[in-house]
Amino acid sequence: MPRTVTIEFIALSDVTSSKAAARAKPVRGGPVTLVVFAGQDLKFSGLTATALGAAEEVVKRAAKTAGFTGARLSCLDVLAPAGIAADRLLVIGTAAKKDAKSDAPAQPLDYAALGGYVMGKLGKGTVHVCFDLPEAADADAAADFLLGMRLRAYRFEIYKTKKADDEANKDPKNDTLSVRIAVIQVAEARREAIAREAIAAGVVIARDLVNEPANVLYPEEFAKRAQQLKKLGVEVDVLDVKAMKKLGMNTLLGVGQGSSRDSRLVVMRWNGAKNSKAKPVSFIGKGVTFDTGGISIKPAAGMEDMKGDMAGAACVVGLIHALAARKAKVNAIGAIGIVENMPDGNAQRPGDIVTTMSGQTVEVINTDAEGRLVLADVLWYIQDKYKPQFMINLATLTGAILVSLGNEHAGLFSNNDELSTRVTAAGTQTGEKVWRMPLGPAYDKMLDSKFADMKNIGGRLAGSITAAQFLQRFVNKTPWVHLDIAGTGMASPSSEINQSWGSGWGVRLLDRLVANHYES
Incomplete structure (x- = not known):
C-alpha cells in the first residue's frame, strides 16, 4: 500500500x-x-x-x-x-x-x-x-x-x-x-494552492504515463486515459486508423503499421476563455508508446527505456489537465499522435516514400526517425483545422540533443522570436530550462531527396537541427516552437522536486507560459 x-x-x-x-x-x-x-x-x-x-x-x-x-x-x-x-x-x-x-x-x-x-x-x-x-x-x-x-x-x-x-x-x-x-495569510495561501494542486496533479499524470510499461500503455489505452479529462469539462476526440486514413495521415500511420496495436490521434479542447471564439493556443505531443526503431532497429542495450518515447504526449495530457483543473481563462488544444513502432512483416521499410496530410512526400531513410513523421501530420492537422495563435510541440526526438545539451536543458527551435523568448522566460521561472538552437536554409538543404520532396533524416551531423527543420515544413506561418525533450522528459537527473524516472517535464513550464501571457 x-x-x-x-x-x-x-x-x-x-x-x-x-x-x-x-x-x-x-x-x-x-x-x-x-x-x-x-x-x-x-x-x-x-x-x-x-x-x-x-x-x-x-x-x-x-x-x-x-x-x-x-x-x-x-x-x-x-x-x-x-x-x-x-x-x-x-x-x-x-x-x-x-x-x-x-x-x-x-x-x-x-x-x-x-x-x-x-x-x-x-x-x-x-x-x-x-x-x-x-x-x-x-x-x-x-x-x-x-x-x-x-x-x-x-x-x-x-x-x-x-x-x-x-x-x-x-x-x-x-x-x-x-x-x-x-x-x-491562510485564506490567501489556500486560494493560491488551488492552482498549484492542479499543476501538481498534471505533473503526476505525466509522470505516471511515462513510467507505465508499454504492455500496459499502448495507443488505445493511452487514448482512453486522455479521455478521462472529460470529467473536467475537456472535449476529447479520438481518431482511429480509418479516420486518419481518410484525412491522409500517411506518415503517422506508416510508423504504426508494423504494430498489432492500432494508432490513435487524440485532440483535447479546453474552452476557458471569456470569448469562446478566441483563437486557441495549441500543444502537440509525440506519443510513441514503444520505439524499437522499426526495421532500422535499435541496439538491445537500453531499449527498455523506449517505453518513455511518449513523454511529449504525456506532458500535453498533464498540461491540459492542469489548465482545466485550475479553470484557466484560455482556449487551449492538446493533440497527441499515439503509435507503436514495431518491426513486423508489415512494417515500414527504409526507402519507402509516403505522402503526408499536407501533400508533401517523404522518403523514409531511417525508420528510427519516426517521431517527426508522427508530428508532421498532427502539426498540419492542427494548424489547418484550428488556426491557433501558436503551436508548441514536445518530443523525445533525437539523441543528438543529448550530445548538445545533456540533461540540463531541452532544445528549443522556433520560427518566432517573441514566442521563443516567452517560453525561455517561463522555463527560467519554473526551472524547466530551454536553450534556443539555430534553424536555417543550409540545414534545410540537408533534407533534400533524390526521389521525394524530402528525406526524414539529414545525415549524422546536426541531427536535432535537421529534425526541427523537417517539422518546420508542416507549420506554415503559424508561430511555432519545437521542444526536443529527449534529455529532460525521461531518465533526467534527480532534483529536489523529482526522484522519478519519468519527470513530467514541461507541464509547469507551459502552464506558466499560458498564465503569463495568454489568459483573458
Whole structure:
C-alpha cells in the first residue's frame, strides 16, 4: 500500500502560540515533527523564535556541534528536542551562498525546491511547518512550497508487491504523513494552492504515463486515459486508423503499421476563455508508446527505456489537465499522435516514400526517425483545422540533443522570436530550462531527396537541427516552437522536486507560459 500524504494550510498562530503543540493532534502511531527555517548564521524570524522558545538555545548548541550555519538547502535534525512538544525538530537553512568572486546578486529562493527538500527529510506522522522565513515569503511562495512537497512525494510503485527490508514490518495503516503548513495569510495561501494542486496533479499524470510499461500503455489505452479529462469539462476526440486514413495521415500511420496495436490521434479542447471564439493556443505531443526503431532497429542495450518515447504526449495530457483543473481563462488544444513502432512483416521499410496530410512526400531513410513523421501530420492537422495563435510541440526526438545539451536543458527551435523568448522566460521561472538552437536554409538543404520532396533524416551531423527543420515544413506561418525533450522528459537527473524516472517535464513550464501571457 503506498504512503498516504495529506498537506494543508493552517494559521501560523496554531504553531507559534505557547499551547499550540499541546493542542495538535498527531496521526495515530506517528511522531510529531516541527520544521522551522533559519537564515545566515542561524537567523530566525520573530515568530519562529517564539515557536522555538527555550529550545532556541538547544538548536544553537546543536548547530555549533554539527557545523550548521543556515546555508540554503541544508538541515539540522534534532531528535527529542528539549523545550518543545515535538519528537523531532528540523531546522532548514535558506541563506544563499555568497560568491566572493562575483558581484552578482544571490539567486532568489526557489520555494518549490525548498518544499521538495523538506519533503525529502520526512517520513510518517504529523509535521508542522512553521512557514515564517527570515526572507519575505508571501502566500504565493507558500503555495509554491506546497507544490514542491507534492512533487517530491510522488512515487510510482504500483507494480511492486514486496517492500524493502526496512519497510517489511511497517503497518500500512500507519504509513501516513500529515503535513500542516502554518502561514500568516491562510485564506490567501489556500486560494493560491488551488492552482498549484492542479499543476501538481498534471505533473503526476505525466509522470505516471511515462513510467507505465508499454504492455500496459499502448495507443488505445493511452487514448482512453486522455479521455478521462472529460470529467473536467475537456472535449476529447479520438481518431482511429480509418479516420486518419481518410484525412491522409500517411506518415503517422506508416510508423504504426508494423504494430498489432492500432494508432490513435487524440485532440483535447479546453474552452476557458471569456470569448469562446478566441483563437486557441495549441500543444502537440509525440506519443510513441514503444520505439524499437522499426526495421532500422535499435541496439538491445537500453531499449527498455523506449517505453518513455511518449513523454511529449504525456506532458500535453498533464498540461491540459492542469489548465482545466485550475479553470484557466484560455482556449487551449492538446493533440497527441499515439503509435507503436514495431518491426513486423508489415512494417515500414527504409526507402519507402509516403505522402503526408499536407501533400508533401517523404522518403523514409531511417525508420528510427519516426517521431517527426508522427508530428508532421498532427502539426498540419492542427494548424489547418484550428488556426491557433501558436503551436508548441514536445518530443523525445533525437539523441543528438543529448550530445548538445545533456540533461540540463531541452532544445528549443522556433520560427518566432517573441514566442521563443516567452517560453525561455517561463522555463527560467519554473526551472524547466530551454536553450534556443539555430534553424536555417543550409540545414534545410540537408533534407533534400533524390526521389521525394524530402528525406526524414539529414545525415549524422546536426541531427536535432535537421529534425526541427523537417517539422518546420508542416507549420506554415503559424508561430511555432519545437521542444526536443529527449534529455529532460525521461531518465533526467534527480532534483529536489523529482526522484522519478519519468519527470513530467514541461507541464509547469507551459502552464506558466499560458498564465503569463495568454489568459483573458
